[in-house]
Amino acid sequence: MLDAMTSRPRPEPFRYEERVPPGERRQFRAEVGENYLGDTVEIPVTVVNGVGEGPTIFFTAAIHGDELNGVKVVQEIATRYDPEALRGTLVCLHVCNVPAYEAQQRYTPIYDQDLNRAFPGKGRSTTTERMASKIYHRFIRPCDLGIDFHTSTRNRTTIYHVRADLENEDANRLARSFGANVMLTGSGDAGSLRSVATSADIPTITVEMGRAHRFQPVLIEKALDSVESVFAEYDVLPGRPVHWPGWYKITTPESAKRWLRADIGGLVDMEWGPYPLVRADEVICRITDHFSTKEDVVRAPFDGLIVGALENPVAAPGHPVCHLVRLDETTVEEIEREIDRGEFDGYRRYGHRWAAE
Numbered sequence: 435m436l437d438a439m440t441s442r443p444r445p446e447p448f449r450y451e452e453r454v455p456p457g458e459r460r461q462f463r464a465e466v467g468e469n470y471l472g473d474t475v476e477i478p479v480t481v482v483n484g485v486g487e488g489p490t491i492f493f494t495a496a497i498h499g500d501e502l503n504g505v506k507v508v509q510e511i512a513t514r515y516d517p518e519a520l521r522g523t524l525v526c527l528h529v530c531n532v533p534a535y536e537a538q539q540r541y542t543p544i545y546d547q548d549l550n551r552a553f554p555g556k557g558r559s560t561t562t563e564r565m566a567s568k569i570y571h572r573f574i575r576p577c578d579l580g581i582d583f584h585t586s587t588r589n590r591t592t593i594y595h596v597r598a599d600l601e602n603e604d605a606n607r608l609a610r611s612f613g614a615n616v617m618l619t620g621s622g623d624a625g626s627l628r629s630v631a632t633s634a635d636i637p638t639i640t641v642e643m644g645r646a647h648r649f650q651p652v653l654i655e656k657a658l659d660s661v662e663s664v665f666a667e668y669d670v671l672p673g674r675p676v677h678w679p680g681w682y683k684i685t686t687p688e689s690a691k692r693w694l695r696a697d698i699g700g701l702v703d704m705e706w707g708p709y710p711l712v713r714a715d716e717v718i719c720r721i722t723d724h725f726s727t728k729e730d731v732v733r734a735p736f737d738g739l740i741v742g743a744l745e746n747p748v749a750a751p752g753h754p755v756c757h758l759v760r761l762d763e764t765t766v767e768e769i770e771r772e773i774d775r776g777e778f779d780g781y782r783r784y785g786h787r788w789a790a791e
């Protein structure tokens with residue numbers, strides 16, 4: 435709608451069952467189902483509707499109930515922006531899978547279902563599909579773009595990276611403006627929020643950051659900076675700079691990426707670090723049996739970046755110990771320069787713990 439006086443587009447209210455007019459922040463709980471007691475299950479939602487015209491952006495966390503870094507990021511986004519200063523609308527779904535969050539586990543406790551394979555959901559199907567349907571139709575459909583926050587699954591950790599369909603022009607713009615150094619391209623798994631929303635013309639990226647069951651402040655701050663970079667790109671916060679990354683690596687699920695696995699059972703000693711950059715043939719970890727009679731040495735098959743690693747230090751044969759992405763010499767050199775300048779410290783491994791704390 436155009437404003438008669440200025441002929442600029444006028445912002446619209448955000449509508450779900452109710453409406454949030456421009457200039458308002460509203461915090462409420464939205465019913466998405468019932469538990470065994472017949473009590474309603476509600477997700478906490480914040481809508482911040484800016485006074486200026488701009489995109490409607492959703493932020494989702496805890497679609498997997500034990501992935502907490504994003505919950506903190508969304509809490510911050512929900513409170514730190516004044517609707518008077520914003521162009522556009524922020525739709526913050528603080529905890530999407532409430533039953534899984536209450537149990538502090540990845541999947542919905544009822545039949546162990548994955549909410550991130552259930553979108554767009556069905557109103558007359560399983561508990562998880564019904565929950566997905568309510569979330570999707572009320573809050574995701576009215577948006578123009580979205581960011582879904584995840585972490586690695588338990589016992590592992592992952593480097594800060596974005597997953598997006600970079601072949602899709604709009605998703606590509608969103609992913610690049612987020613400014614992560616590592617981007618994994620692909621259309622995403624069937625039923626995931628990212629793939630379903632992106633195919634419905636709501637370009638969506640997934641952010642993977644660190645470990646489950648933790649708040650990792652360095653990663654949380656990094657994500658908040660990335661969100662501001664997206665706001666700059668889409669003019670949600672006018673006059674701010676977009677943070678383009680100094681180097682970036684795009685990889686696909688199939689190519690140039692390898693899970694290195696244990697060949698014996700035993701104790702895992704990680705040797706790489708403190709930075710997740712390894713040269714070909716460098717020792718990544720050693721696996722020994724309890725009598726120290728057997729040893730399996732896992733070496734880097736090529737120059738690469740460790741993007742995922744085992745955290746629980748015991749392994750059985752076939753266990754993934756490390757996820758490695760191949761790097762070309764130019765990227766290796768750029769990362770080495772960042773290490774020298776102290777700009778790569780967000781990716782350091784401290785002692786036996788990996789990823790920034």
Ligand SMILES: [Zn+2]
Nearest residue numbers: 498501584585
């Ligand atoms: Zn997840």
